Amino acid sequence: MKPTALSRYLIEAQHQGHINADLRLLLEVVARACKTISSAVGKGALGDVLGDAGSGNVQGEAQKKLDVLSNEILLEANEWGGHLAGLASEEMEHAHAIPSSYPRGNYLLLFDPLDGSSNIDVNVSVGTIFSVLRCPDGVTEPRDEHFLQPGSAQVCAGYTVYGPSTILVLTFGRGTHMFTLDREQGSFILTRSDVQVPEDTREFAINMSNQRFWQAPMQAYIRDLLAGKTGPRGKDFNMRWIASMVSEVHRILTRGGIFMYPTDNKDPSKAGRLRLMYEANPMGFILEQAGGACSTGRGRMLDVMPEGLHQRIPVFLGSRNEVAEAERYHLNHDHGSA
Template identity: 75%
Template structure:
């Protein structure tokens, strides 16, 4: 555990505050998000016993069918965060627009964005799902933030993280000084650091992509995957394995743990969309986490964290993980511009 044994999330955050890397409000905000994730972990772990499986009977802003746990997780995160005094507003993948903090509560200087339950199509089959979150500063002088105030490039994030609800519940966090993993100790009820300064190797032999979309891919994407599939006898000179969970949190967590490249490209199935994943709720926080672990993240052409968002639910193609693989895939796309 790299000398981190016994360091709780609270202690880690206090030490970061004492070092001047975060302030008290950001520390408390992250602790509140972590507590909310513990509540979601409890609901997820009950599964059918808690009556939380199945569809909610509603669609979200993207027209996707919401699961009961999508709605419940969204409510847990909102209720936990709106009264603490650390936020000016919050936005969720499950809501049409951002939500300002009600006037009955004190307001802070941060904006919180989250995907309350990523990979929720896996809930009913008992496969790992997760929560992704991103923290931005509220622009100076803004007391009633609206959607436009959230439209900041990913490089302005002050913190990002995800929780993966798997055999163990893990929180992976960055505040801009490395990426660190915390595991939920259910007996103590607290997250304890189990890996400090996670590092993604530059080279890999694993890739994560939905191969069923191959026929819809653009030529540079097909070229890249064809080379991986050609193995030792192909231009890459080595065999690659494919791993695909269809839960971004689970796939990215594997890459942070042992390397790999995760790809969700734009395709011809929906040619009017620049990608499938959401820039603000998924791509930006994951790109921040991955870069802080020595990896890279692009949309096939540009660094994700440099993209200037134009709308709250903007979509984007995603190539992230082991730096050398991301650079090759990105180069192939740039050559066709």
């Protein structure tokens, strides 16, 4: 059978009534931008893209050169196509309006242009995460508040992981699918359709250096995982940690696992480390569509009503039964039964 390119896959989805023409064209534009970012990542030091940019983003974090470049690539590629009413980026404080000289569409695009960028200089996989929402009816000049929709309202979500191969993972609510970039042809080719995450796992991913800051239910949950076969869980677990959410989630999609960044007391002003709109919601949507689960530790993440464009949230993603187990520890503690 002839390999299916992303463009053909999207056209067929449109013919089947699963997406409309505007969403198809929007996804093709995002995919082209990701190919450009992939090329820049692949050049590394040869392209003078390593190291700090000498600037900070809205969260006060130091930006890498590739953070800035990736953000510019996605903005430039998407603002003139006529498919969007507005954009929002993790790297910018407020939503970005479509210039008045360009046509406008009915979608809102949110993105983390380069997730895991702290790994750039040591040649570890990084990625791009994106989410698509509908612009509210009657809104012609979308502002920050118009992006504040729950994850369950997402029309589409995806990520690209720039690793030994460049892989685009995509869902528009009808399963989760993987496309691998054929560098010779310059096209994303469907390589896995209807990905399914195993319901059970013996693998977890968490930043153990923060353990001393965790809340009591999280301490108890990890303690029981580490107890292994002789502990209450009755089996041994392996731990993984890459410090790139895209890479962590991609591993889970490939072979199962649970990824966690819980609430801690390290910085009381932050409810969690990861951003709801740019990271947690799109990854949660992707994993749910692959048979996995997403939670804040105390409920379904995609049901959370956002309060701010850069809101942070505790995150539990991955194999359905293990996410439920982590959630059980938190809920039992809250109810005084732990």
